[in-house]
Amino acid sequence: MGVGLSEILKGKQSIALGGHIRPDGDCVGSSMGLYLYLTEQYPQIETDIYLEEIPEAYRLIQKTEEARNCIPEGKQYDLFICLDCGDEKRLGFSAPLFQNAKQTFCIDHHVSNDAFADINYIVPDASSTSELVFGLLDKEKIGKPEAEALYMGIAHDTGVFQYSCTSPETMEAAAELLRKGIDGNDIIEKTFYEKTYIQNQILGRALLESILILDKRCIVSAVSKKEMDFYGAKPSDLEGIVSQMKLTQGTETALFMYELETQNYKVSLRSKGKVDVSIIAQYFGGGGHTRAAGFTMKGSFHDVINNVSIQIARQLDQEEIQV
Numbered sequence: 001m002g003v004g005l006s007e008i009l010k011g012k013q014s015i016a017l018g019g020h021i022r023p024d025g026d027c028v029g030s031s032m033g034l035y036l037y038l039t040e041q042y043p044q045i046e047t048d049i050y051l052e053e054i055p056e057a058y059r060l061i062q063k064t065e066e067a068r069n070c071i072p073e074g075k076q077y078d079l080f081i082c083l084d085c086g087d088e089k090r091l092g093f094s095a096p097l098f099q100n101a102k103q104t105f106c107i108d109h110h111v112s113n114d115a116f117a118d119i120n121y122i123v124p125d126a127s128s129t130s131e132l133v134f135g136l137l138d139k140e141k142i143g144k145p146e147a148e149a150l151y152m153g154i155a156h157d158t159g160v161f162q163y164s165c166t167s168p169e170t171m172e173a174a175a176e177l178l179r180k181g182i183d184g185n186d187i188i189e190k191t192f193y194e195k196t197y198i199q200n201q202i203l204g205r206a207l208l209e210s211i212l213i214l215d216k217r218c219i220v221s222a223v224s225k226k227e228m229d230f231y232g233a234k235p236s237d238l239e240g241i242v243s244q245m246k247l248t249q250g251t252e253t254a255l256f257m258y259e260l261e262t263q264n265y266k267v268s269l270r271s272k273g274k275v276d277v278s279i280i281a282q283y284f285g286g287g288g289h290t291r292a293a294g295f296t297m298k299g300s301f302h303d304v305i306n307n308v309s310i311q312i313a314r315q316l317d318q319e320e321i322q323v
């Protein structure tokens with residue numbers, strides 16, 4: 001990127017940070033990491049952070065209680081920084097602050113991001129937005145609290161340094177963060193692997209009810225609103241289900257959906273590499289990465305399967321023709 005963080009911050013008196021709806025580990029990690037750094041290094045700038053409710057496990061990151069989940073009326077910031085957010089719509093409640101800001105800056109790694117801010121730092125090959133934030137900071141000035149946040153974000157979006165997006169640079173960033181004296185294992189254990197009883201129950205239910213389609217190359221499962229209410233599960237309790245489904249031997253893709261409200265599904269897609277799921281997600285109005293993407297769709301569970309499986313089959317057939 002041609003512009004450094006200090007240049008972007010020059011002359012700014014107020015900054016708002018925002019992430020995507022239903023924030024995940026990388027969204028919380030990158031935005032809290034930058035928030036903790038800015039409030040420490042630039043105390044003269046008024047910096048506020050806007051995020052939807054942060055899932056309980058991520059609250060081990062310091063100052064998450066300072067994140068606001070509603071916006072002040074008529075407020076105009078000199079700069080709005082959006083993180084891990086592929087499009088303006090996904091900012092959710094903080095979108096009016098983005099629209100109202102004097103300048104906007106987007107830091108993201110989604111291949112589907114169409115550079116919707118004034119200044120855009122988008123690197124689709126990067127493992128995570130947290131890795132990109134790390135790259136923007138003065139390494140000597142990174143403190144332990146922001147190192148914890150960024151490490152969490154990188155660990156989450158790489159599936160604990162395992163997905164193909166994990167590069168030598170990712171490992172170098174993680175190493176540099178570990179040198180700040182953080183307990184990396186504890187962060188991974190508590191925010192990535194540990195599940196509540198409810199989370200494990202609903203994971204078990206989704207796996208039990210899953211089906212194999214497209215000649216066993218796609219695994220599908222769904223959780224209805226009624227089931228979520230029965231278990232007392234929130235959307236964030238369903239994180240990780242689709243990744244577990246993807247581990248099924250012989251499958252190429254995993255399709256998991258849950259009902260946000262009656263007949264309106266949040267759909268998650270995962271691929272082992274043969275199918276580019278970001279193309280499918282974009283086709284249905286969403287976005288993401290080549291191996292992990294999502295969107296929302298109105299209709300029944302069967303409508304979603306019918307529509308999405310056609311797109312998956314098309315790519316799988318194409319792949320076979322090329323072989």
Ligand code: 5GP
Binds near residue numbers: 268285289292
């Ligand atoms: P997940 O399936 O875990 O919700 O999301 C997988 C990836 O796709 C994440 O990087 C997420 O940001 C992105 N994603 C999920 N749903 C949507 C959506 O509705 N719109 C866009 N633009 N991206 C999405």
Ligand code: MN
Binds near residue numbers: 026084129157
């Ligand atoms: Mn991310």
